[in-house]
Amino acid sequence: MKRLALASAISVLAMPALASDITVGFAIAQSGWLEAYDTPAATAAKIRIDEINANGGLLGRQIKWVEADTKTDRQQSARAGLQVIDEGADMMVVSCDYDFGAPAALSAETEGMVSFFLCAEDVKAGIQGVGPHSFSGSVLAAVQGATMAEWSHAKREARTGYVLLDTTIEYNKGICTGFDWMFPQLDGTEIVGRDTFKNDDASIASQITRIKALPEEPDVIMLCSYIPGAASAVRQIRAAGINSLILNGSAVDGSYWLDATPDLSGFVVPVQGSIYGDDPRPEVETFNVAYEKATGSRPASSYAYPGYVLMDLWAKAVERAGTLDGAAVTAELEKMKGENTAFGPRSFSQELHHQNAAEMQIIEITDGKPAAVDSWTISQPVPLDVLLN
Template identity: 80%
Template sequence: MKHALIASALTLALASPAWASEDITVGFAIAKSGWMEAYDTPAAAAAKIRIDEINANGGLLGQQVKWVETDTKTDRAQSAKAGLQVLDDGADMMVVSCDYDFGAPAALAAEAEGKNSFFLCAEDVKAGIQGVGPNSFSGSVLAAVQGATMAEWSTHQRDAKTGYVLLDTTIEYNKGICTGFDWMFPKAGGDIVGRDTFKNNDASIASQISRIKALPQEPDVIMLCSYIPGAAAAVRQLRAAGIQSMILNGSAVDGSYWLDAVPDLSGFVLPVQGSIYGDDPRAEVERFNTAYEAATGARPASQYAYPGYVLIDLWAKAVARAGTVEGSAVTAELEKMQNEATTFGPRSFSDTLHHQNSANMQIIEISGATPAVVDNWTISEPVPLDVLLK
C-alpha cells in the first residue's frame, strides 16, 4: 500500500507541469512600489476580480486563468525587466502600468513576442498602436475624451459661453485633457478667452490668477488640466482669490481624499467612467464596488480601479471568439468590437485606434465638499486621430 501511494504521488508530480501548461496565464508587469503603485494596485486588483469570476464560471477556452506578477518599482528600466520576467513565467498576455512611459518598456517586450499587452489605465494615445505596436491596447478612456466631455457638457448643460484654459505642463496626460477641451469647446459654441500654464509642484500660481482677474469678465469655466497635489493647490488658490468660475478637470482628480485641502469646495466638475460614491445609475457598477470591497477590504478610492476589470473582460471575450490566446488572432477580434457592452459602458476598438476616443462618462460635481453624480454625457462625435496625435 505504501509503495502504491508513493507511485501515485510520483505520477501526480510528473503530471503537474503538463496540467499547469494548460492554464492560460496573465502576466502583471506593474508597479507594486513607487508612486505608480497607487494607480496600478487598484486596477490590478480589479483585473484579478474579473479573472476570479471567469474561473468560477468554467474558465476560458475550457482552461483556468492564472496570473503571475513582477514589480516594476515605478522604474522604466525595471519595467522592461519585469516584462521579460513574466514572459519567462509563461504569460500569454501582459498587463502593464497605467502610465505610458512606465508601462511601455514591458509592453514592448510582449510585442516582440507577438503577445497582447494591455495598459491598466493609460490615457495617452501612444499606449497602443501608435507607441507600442499592433497588439497593444489600453483599458481606459483617452484624456482628450475627458476634456472634450467637459467642454461639451458645460456648454450644453450649464450654458458656458467663455472658458479659460489652465494647463499643468508636467505630464502628457494633462496636455491630453486640454487638447480635447481646446478641440470641442469652440465646436460647442464656447469662446476660449485666455490660457496659461504652470507646473504641478509650483508653490504659487499668483501670476496666473492675476491674469484671470484682469479679464474684462470672469470666465464661465476654467479648464484646469492637472492632477493631485498640484490641482488641489491650484483650486485652493483660485477660490481664495475670489474666483467663482466653475472649475473643470479630468478623471485624475476623482476621489474625496484631497478635499480637506480645499474646505467647502463647490462648483468643481469632472468626468468619470463610474461612480465610487454609491450613486452610479447603473446597478452593476455598485455591484462591482461591493465586490471590490469584499476582495480588498475597502471600496475603490477612485475610478482608476475600473479599467482593470474592463480590460480583462474585453480580452477574455476576444480570446473566446478567437479560440486561442495567440496575439494577432485576439487583436483581430478586439478590433471588431464596436460598442461592446461592459459594466462601465460600451467600448470600441479599431485597426487604427486601441483606445476609447468616445465614451459615456458620469459627471461628478463637488458641492459643499461632497462629490455626487449629477449627469452623464457622451460627446457628440469621437475625438479624431489627428487631434489625439497633436
C-alpha cells in the first residue's frame, strides 16, 4: 500500500505543471467620447484573440483578457493601466488617442511591458512619447495626408490645394503635415492658401470667404478634421457653392454622419480597409463578417481594423521570441518588414513603432454613398523629421 502511494506521488510530481493563461490588459475608454473609437478596435482585438485560442493558443497557452475603464480621462488612464497590471497583464492595450492612452502606456513601460495603442496615429504614441516597448496598431495621420496629396495629383489632376486645419487635436495636425510635405513635391502643384478653425466652431464663414476670394477655385481642399466639426465644415463649403474635391483623413470614414450632408459628392478619404463590402482583399470582408457575428452589426468605420492588426502582430512576435518578455518581443516586432496582415503589410524599426507608409483604400462619397474606388501606397515613406515637426 505504501509503495502504491509512493508511486502515485512520484507520478504526480513527474507531471508537467499546467501552463497558466496569458493575460492581455485592456486599459481603454469604456465610457466618454473616446469609447466610440476604443470599443470597436478592442472588439477586433478580442476577435483575433478568440481565433488564436481556437487554433491552440499562444506558446501553447490560452489568452484571456482583463479590462479597466479610463473613462476618457487622463488621470483615470494611469489608474486603469496600474489596475490591469495588478490583475496580471502580460501586455497592455491602451486607448486610440495618444493623450488619453499615454498615461496607461507609461505604466506598462515602467514594467518593461509591451503596450499597443489601439489606433493612435500620432508619432508620440510609441517610442517618441512613451518609450521603447510602445507601439501603435494604426497608420500615421501624416501618411493619410500624404496619400491624399499624391493620389489626388495622380488620379484627379490636382494642381492647386487649399489647407483647412482644425487645430483641436494633434491627429488633425498630422494629416495636414503629411499633405504639406507631399503636395509641394509633385509636379506643377501649389498650395494657394491655408486657414484654421476649431472643431466646435459654429461657423467657418470667414474661411469660406477667403477661399471664394481666390482667383480660381482650388482643385482640392485638404480638410484636416473629425466629426462633428468636419461634417459642419463640409456642409458649409458645399452650401457656399464651392465644388473643389474635399479630402480628409480616416477619422471621417463611415456613413453614420452623412445625414448632415445630404447627397454629398466629391469627398475622399484614405482607409486601411473598406467596411462597405467592396474591399479587393477577401480577408477584409471575412473580418467584417466575423465582426458582425460577434456584435450584431458590421464595423461602423475602419477604426476597428487596427485592433485586429495589433493583436495579430504581437502574437507573431511572441511566438518567434518564445517568451512574453517585453524586450524580446519588442526585438521581434522591430524585425518585421512588410509583415503580412489581413489589412496589408506592416513594418516596425528601432526608430519607429508606427507605419510611415501603407497601402490605403480610397473611399469616395458620391451622391451620398461611400464606396472604394482605388487603392494607393505613397511613393516614399514620411520621414521621421517630418513626423516630429
